[in-house]
Every structure is written in C-alpha cells, then in structure tokens.
Amino acid sequence: MHYYPLNIYKYTIFLFFTAFVIPSKAQETIVTYIKKNGGFTAIKDSAAYTNIIRSTANEMGLHELNDYYPNGNLKRHGWTKVADPRRLYLEGLIESYHKNGNLAVSAGYKDNKLSDTLKRYYENGLLKEIRFFSSSEASPNEFLFQDQHSRLIYYADSTGRQQIVNGNGMFEFKDSINSEKGQYADGLRQGHWEGTLKEGKNKFEEWYAKGVLSKGISTDSMGNVHPYTQRDVPPEYPGGIRNLMIFIAQNYKYPKEALKARVSGQLLISFVVEKNGLTNEFEVINDLGYETAASGIAVLKKAAKWTPGYQYGMPVRVKYSIPIRLHTAPAPN
Structure with a gap:
C-alpha cells in the first residue's frame, strides 16, 4: 500500500487509496449498515442493506459474509479472506439474491476475482445465463466487457426460451x-x-x-x-491514478479544527467525469466531519482535467468514487 506524507501544523498526513467503511463490532461478528450510495450509517433504518461478517475464520481461513435487505431477506452470502468490510477479499462460492428471495447470481471467486462458473437467474427463478471463466479475472463492471474474459455457455430469455446452448x-x-x-x-x-x-x-x-x-x-x-x-474505455487521469494520489497528498489542506481534534479515518467522495473530461457533481459518501470532506472536494476540483470515458466510440459521463484516508500523527524530526 502506498502513502504520501505531507507535513502541516506539526502533524503528518497520510493519504492513501483503499476500500471503505469503519465497522461496528459485535462479540463474534462485524455489523455494518450500508447506504444506497455505498456510504455507511450508524442508523439501521436508513441503510439499504446490512453487512455482517463473522470475525472467526473457518479451517480454510475464510470469514463468512452475509448481507441482508431491510425486509430481512438474504441479499448475499459468501466468504472473504479479510474480516473487514472496508476491503472484502472474496473467495469461493458467492451467491446473491433478488429481493423476493430467489437466487440472482452464483459465482466462483479466486483471489477476489471471478473464476470458474458464473450463473445468473431471472427474478422469476428461471436460469438466464451460464458463463465460464477459464482464468481468474476482475469482477465485471461498466468498463469491463464480460465477453473478453469468459465464454457464454448458456443463455435464455425470461420465458425460458433458449438462445445459446x-x-x-x-x-x-x-x-x-x-x-x-x-x-x-x-x-x-x-x-x-x-x-x-x-x-x-x-x-x-x-x-x-x-x-x-x-x-x-x-x-x-x-x-x-x-x-x-x-467498446468500453474508462476515464483516465493524466499519468494514472498514482499521479492523482500524489497530487492529493501534496495539495490536501487539513482543516485546523480537524487537526486539533486529531481526526483520522477515511473519506469517500464521488464525482462525475464529464464528456469533456471536467469533474462535476461531487458527493460526500463517507464524511469525517470538521470540514475534512470540503477540503477533499476542494483538492479534487483543483486536479487536472481527465481524459473522458468512451462507450461505443462516443464520450460518456462516468461516476467515480475516490476513497481518501486521513491520519494525524506527530511529525517526524
């Protein structure tokens, strides 16, 4: 993990990019309430779902993971190598479910990447598709065309009519x-x-x-x-994300009140990279208070213009989330 020190007000500030959330711990489980935008809340009623990780690992070193919808139905079940919702490391069979309780996705993971067989199901319970990943690949997202990383073995429409066999x-x-x-x-x-x-x-x-x-x-x-x-080309910061990390570390201004309060933790800020490469629509997903998020937005606004994302050869608006972890400590001599 990379970090970049910056001395201000006799403190050292470390900013580095990781996953997010600081969990609340029970006796045997770690319980976290997740909001719709991916942020975290201490209020269960305002959460989109509840994440529960068993703190004790099994004989394979894996921690059981369960997510639940507000109605109590299971949203996801699987295993993680790390008992920390900030940086889940999926391993083995991961299953997610529709809100009505029917299975939605069954997928095999190895080293936190899709591997082996993935099955998707319609909300009515019928099988939609089967894909086989011959080698461990990154999880699909809006900028990963799945067909480049797998073979489609089976596909059917929602009535069960088979198209690919x-x-x-x-x-x-x-x-x-x-x-x-x-x-x-x-x-x-x-x-x-x-x-x-x-x-x-x-x-x-x-x-x-x-x-x-x-x-x-x-x-x-x-x-x-x-x-x-x-088909899909993600936005790119000049010189890559590492350059953005360096820029934030060198230009983030830690608020004085936050320094006095010794505020440490992780901010999570989302924004949109517009079709012209400019950033817009900043949103604070996880805030540490004391104007730390405002300082995070301010430094992101000062960053260089991005190369926009493209889909089908046309520029598109893309939403990004940037985790920034802050830590105060006495500055070294």
Whole structure:
C-alpha cells in the first residue's frame, strides 16, 4: 500500500487509496449498515442493506459474509479472506439474491476475482445465463466487457426460451433502452453484430473474430459516425491514478479544527467525469466531519482535467468514487 506524507501544523498526513467503511463490532461478528450510495450509517433504518461478517475464520481461513435487505431477506452470502468490510477479499462460492428471495447470481471467486462458473437467474427463478471463466479475472463492471474474459455457455430469455446452448446460437437482447443481436460460436462472439442505444437514438455495428472485436462503428442521433476498436474505455487521469494520489497528498489542506481534534479515518467522495473530461457533481459518501470532506472536494476540483470515458466510440459521463484516508500523527524530526 502506498502513502504520501505531507507535513502541516506539526502533524503528518497520510493519504492513501483503499476500500471503505469503519465497522461496528459485535462479540463474534462485524455489523455494518450500508447506504444506497455505498456510504455507511450508524442508523439501521436508513441503510439499504446490512453487512455482517463473522470475525472467526473457518479451517480454510475464510470469514463468512452475509448481507441482508431491510425486509430481512438474504441479499448475499459468501466468504472473504479479510474480516473487514472496508476491503472484502472474496473467495469461493458467492451467491446473491433478488429481493423476493430467489437466487440472482452464483459465482466462483479466486483471489477476489471471478473464476470458474458464473450463473445468473431471472427474478422469476428461471436460469438466464451460464458463463465460464477459464482464468481468474476482475469482477465485471461498466468498463469491463464480460465477453473478453469468459465464454457464454448458456443463455435464455425470461420465458425460458433458449438462445445459446453449449456456447452456440443466435443471441438477441432488447429492453426499453438498448438492444443487440449476433452470433455466438464456441462461447464467443463471432461475425457481424448490431444493436441500438438510448431508446433507438443511437445505433452500432460490430465485427468479431473468436470473441475479439476487430471493428466497431456507432452512429449517434445527429448522424455522426464514431469508429472504435474497444467498446468500453474508462476515464483516465493524466499519468494514472498514482499521479492523482500524489497530487492529493501534496495539495490536501487539513482543516485546523480537524487537526486539533486529531481526526483520522477515511473519506469517500464521488464525482462525475464529464464528456469533456471536467469533474462535476461531487458527493460526500463517507464524511469525517470538521470540514475534512470540503477540503477533499476542494483538492479534487483543483486536479487536472481527465481524459473522458468512451462507450461505443462516443464520450460518456462516468461516476467515480475516490476513497481518501486521513491520519494525524506527530511529525517526524
């Protein structure tokens, strides 16, 4: 873990990027109330769900993890190598559930990454898809195109009509916003694909060879054409996140009252990287008080302009969350 010291008011400030939350401990479990935006609260009634981790590990060194919806139904069950909700390290079988109690996702993890088999289910209980991860890969998110890291073995619509069987078939998807269709062969995208975005305002075409995108072309609502060779490209800070860490460490101004109160802990601030690379819509998810969050927002506003994120060759707005941990200690001689 990297940290960067900054001497102010005879104290040393350490800022480093990790996971988040400071849990409340029971005798045998760690109980944390999680808000909808990912922040943490001491009030159970204001939480989107409750996270409970068993402090004692089993014979494999794993701690049991359970999340619960406000109605008491199980939201997730699995195992973590670390008994700290700030930095869950998933291992083994992880299962999540719909609010009605039906299984939503069953996935195998190794070293906190998807591995082996992933199964998804519709809310009505029917099997939606089966994917196989041949090697341990990062968990899917909005900037990780799953097909680059797995093979689709099975897919069916919500009525149970099978489209992909044994990795082969014609895939068709459509909801109120997006649609796409194309061929799967041996679990990988193959040949010509096409679809629509934003309720049909934008459209795209893609060409694949054994799951690898060779060319993509999107057309926006104004008729502008956007070529691309990578469907999802995340925003990037100049020089990478490490440079942003250094910038924050060198420019964060610890509020005087916070120094007097010896405030330590972790801030969590979210913001949007706009299509032009500027940051906007700052939100404090986890606050330490004493104007520490305001100082965090101030330093982020002073940071350099980002390279925006792209989807289907078109710039998009992307929401980011930045954890900043603060620690006060006597400055070294």
